[in-house]
Amino acid sequence: MERKFEIKDLITAGIFTALYFAVTFAVACIGFIPIVMVFMPLIGPIFTGIPLMLYFSKIKHFGMITITSVIIAILMFITGHPYPIFIFCIGAGLLTELVLKAGDYQSIRSCVLGSSTFSLWMLGMVIAFFFGFRESYLNSLVDGYGQEYVDKMSEYTPTWVFFTMIAMCIVGGLIGGLLGAKVLKKHFRKAGIV
Amino acid sequence: MIEFKNVTFAYSSTDADGRAIEQGSISGIDLTIQNGEFVVLTGGSGCGKTTITRLINGLIPHYYSGTLNGDVLIDGKSVPNTPIFETAKKVGSVFQNPRSQFFNVNTTDEIAFAAENQCIAPERILSHIAETTRNMQIEKLLDRSIFELSGGEKQIIACAGINVLSPDIVVLDEPSSNLDSSAIMKLKSILADWKSQGKTIIIAEHRLYFLRELADRMLILEGGRITKELQADEVNKLTFADTERMGIRPLSLEDISFSRESSSNHNEMLTLESFIFTYKDGKHGINIPKLELPTNSVIAIIGHNGAGKSTLARNICGLEKKCKGTLTLNGKKLKAKDRLHYCYMIMQDVNHQLFTESVRDEVMLSMTDKSMPDEQKAQKADEILTQLDLIEYADTHPMALSGGQKQRTAIASGIASSKPIIIFDEPTSGLDLAHMKQVAVEILKLRDMGKTVFIVTHDLELILSCCDHIVRLEKGEAAENYKLYKDIAARLRQFFAN
Amino acid sequence: MELGLSSTSDNSVQKLDPRTKLCLLIAISLIMVGGKTVGVEYILRVICAAIPFVLLLTVRHIKSALIYVMLLGLSVFCEGSVIPNISGAPNLILMILCGIISRFVPGYMMGWYTVRSTSVSEFMTAMDRMRVPYFITIPFSVMFRYFPTLGEEYRSIHDAMKMREIGQSVKNPFIYIEYVLVPIMMSTVRIADELSAASLTKGLCAGGKRTHICQISIKFYDWLLMLGSLVMIVLFFVF
DSSP: OOSOOOHHHHHHHHHHHHHHHHHHHHHHHHTTSHHHHHTHHHHHHHHHHHHHHHHHHHOOSTTHHHHHHHHHHHHHHHTTOOTHHHHHHHHHHHHHHHHHHHTTTTOHHHHHHHHHHHGGGGHHHHHHHHTHHHHHHHHHHHHHHOHHHHHHHHHHSOTHHHHHHHHHHHHHHHHHHHHHHHHIIIIIITTTOO | OEEEEEEEEEEOOBOTTSOBOOTTOEEEEEEEEOTTOEEEEEOSTTSSHHHHHHHHHTHHHHTSOEEEEEEEEETTEESTTSOHHHHHHHEEEEOSOTTTSOSOSBHHHHHHHHHHHTTOOHHHHHHHHHHHHHHHTOGGGTTOBGGGSOHHHHHHHHHHHHHHHOOSEEEEESTTTTOOHHHHHHHHHHHHHHHHTTOEEEEEOSOOGGGTTTOSEEEEEETTEEEEEEEHHHHHHOOHHHHHHHTSOOSOSTTOOOOOOOOOOOOOEEEEEEEEEEOTTSSOEEEEEEEEEESSSEEEEEOOTTSSHHHHHHHHHTOOTTOOOEEEETTEEEOHHHHHHHEEEEOSSGGGGOOSSSHHHHHHHTOOOTTSOHHHHHHHHHHHHHHTTOGGGTTSOGGGSOHHHHHHHHHHHHHHTTOSEEEEESTTTTOOHHHHHHHHHHHHHHHHTTOEEEEEOOOHHHHHHHOSEEEEEETTEEEEEEEOOGGGHHHHHHHHHO | OOOSSBSSOOOOSSOOOHHHHHHHHHHHHHHHHHOOSSHHHHHHHHHHHHHHHHHHHHTTOHHHHHHHHHHHHHHHHIIIIIGGGOOHHHHHHHHHHHHHHHHHHHHHHHHHHHHHHOBHHHHHHHHHHTTOOHHHHHHHHHHHHHHHHHHHHHHHHHHHHHHTTOSSSOOOHHHHHHHHHHHHHHHHHHHHHHHHHHHHHTTOOTTOOOOOSSOOOOOHHHHHHHHHHHHHHHHHHHO
16 A cells, blocks of 8 residues: 555545445346346446546545445445355456556546446356356256256356356446546536546 | 634635635634633635634644645644644534534444544443433434434534533534524524533534524634624624624524515415325324415415425425325416426525536526427526526536525526426525525515515525515414514514524 | 445344354355255255344344245245246246245345344444454445435435426436436535545544444354354365
8 A cells, every 4th residue: 555545535435335336236226127137247337337437536546446346345245145256346446456556546548447347346246146056056956857958058058158248347337437437527527526 | 722823724626717716715814712712703605714613623734725824723732733633632523514424324323433533431432422411311312313313403413422522622614504493592502501611612603693692702704804803792782783784694583674565465376285295204294284375476484393394395396296285376276296397496405406517508408398499498598597697607517606606506497497386495594694685686586577486494584585475384284374564573583583 | 225234223132243144144155055955065055044034033024034935935846846847948947046046045135134133333343343454444334324315315316307307308318317326426526525524523533443332242142153154164165
């Protein structure tokens, strides 16, 4: 850490994490429609990108976005998401931290890129469905249904879907970041708030 | 003892165009406040009174940056050179906006918060809380969510938090802005209690009537300088005419004059029928079977906190779908859903109703007539903006404006919507005399345009300067409904004095 | 919108320490998601599935406890008797659905219990005792404080949109999002500023030590449950 956190930084981190999380939650509520659910990694980051960009514009030094990622991880964990969420959240947080630092916490371009890398934490919510869960679930089916059936099942939920989700996150995050940048310019800079 | 030694301060913030903001800066302040003194700071908005409170509690220069010259000393120790954490032991602060001054959700945690930060042993904090609770009689407010409390109750919690740590100095920055008259009386008794304990109190306020008996000294600021200093006996002698001349709010509600001839002689009436509505908690609500009110006049809705004023306003506006009541206007019976097309509300926090990127767009957004071409809309918008002295800000972002200008922008879009009923929710909370008068003038303008205006308010001065008709609510029912004229004004005063 | 921990303290009879709840969460999410359905692990699964039910009953969330049991029972029943008798797409969908319910819902219910039965101050005190650094705990409690404010802001912006008759007439969802989000973001910035100032004057200090009036302690039951979770996790990895 280059500088000690000030109270202002910590409160900003807390408040914006709340806003970010609430937007994620609101989008996830729409996402209960099954078709939309598949595209959640794309749609989610588009909306969350807007408040995220405002948050990035308030970040002036190292560590705040990592704090946000840790908080999201803890919150997701205590609401019952399995433990891999920690790896994904904190990983995405650190990666974003580096991206922002590369732009010296100023450059709009690295903020947009950061909005994209930060969205990767959302994969932590689905990872268990794809790996830990699918393997063990299918293994447990072997006894009852036979290997042939299980092979067929794995075809329906192929691993490449997971990689598509990564791509969706990145693209969604980029779109969200660009939208956020537009909103910042249209409203916040004009109002003299950023 | 607090000493200001030739203190000059200017905020380093800039507006959208990069110009330095001069609002609130102070220059050459020399001031000594003795231990146990009760000092009232007043003056128009931006006069620098809030800046003085921030210099005492150390927020300047530790939080708000700017250029500071001179020194501020508390008991001989320089505040700018002391960490704010240390100053917090000696100086307690109460702020204007109860929504953003609490760190905790739970009231008991909030009361204990300042003491916890000073690492006081939990047992001691708990015994202090128990004592404070007894003295202030706030058992009912403990262990609640702050989001359930009224504005007045929140300020009481803020004061209770100060009692627990018990600092020698308390600074308050417009604590009464969002309070009704009964909550102000409670605040007054807390202040009196602190004064009797020998605390030094510095309060920056617009509303002064509750401070008359408490103030040892009153300082009037203008443009960052102390322009007038009054001692307790002088404060007591101030009449309505004096305060009017000085440009500050009156010190007594008794002698506010009602000089206006009621000019609204309109005979047409609008009728509210079966306005019966209860909130989910089952406690609060309104119960108004029938109420007749004059159209094209200014109607004040008054009553204590929880009497249902805002609920009535929301129901008139049609914001509560479940309300079965009807409003009959010009022979048309309007249900809740229809009323949304007829009513426009200027909310207490206008920030919530401004959506676009410029003042002109904001006004044009209200013109829902699709057949009108955009140029014509823009032209009409500019006409309205000229009427409200906003034309020079037509291209400015609404959020870059001052509070009063934002409110006028909201009024402008209300006019543009061409709805016949305009409702104001507490339009003058936290306003100084000049701005309050301006609001009154705007409200009268709306009446002259033929609108019917409802005002939910606690502000007697505003009522006397622009209202024609009074509805007083009590426990959700319309307790009184009368036309306001000179002889009856006494009845109104009596309500506000209690 | 019920986001976050409860704001007032809970007065139920059996009050668990937040740390115990965290231990149980770890055990449940490990075992339910990854475990096999045979042998020792089967027994572990049954125990883990039962814990949230019992705990929800202790805090009198009877309705959610019953919904939970019904969901779980239904999915077990389907896995046992319905799925083998059907084929094709319905089979697949049902199987995935049941798999998700039987593996993830116990964790969510335990999370729901944790959130509903822990007050913000208890959780903060527990985090402090677990030596979680201040730069996590302070933002964390600010977050919980801000959730209800967000709700209030949203409601009043929504009212304003209704009253100004915008939003309904706006067909473009991005404009709707802009109208809702921008005012919320504006007040977020303002509240962050004011709250920081208020907290500073109350002596909140980055890195400073604080005390807590909220008392939490690990009691006999807590030791028992923590030991139980540990044994389960060990058994899970051994087998």
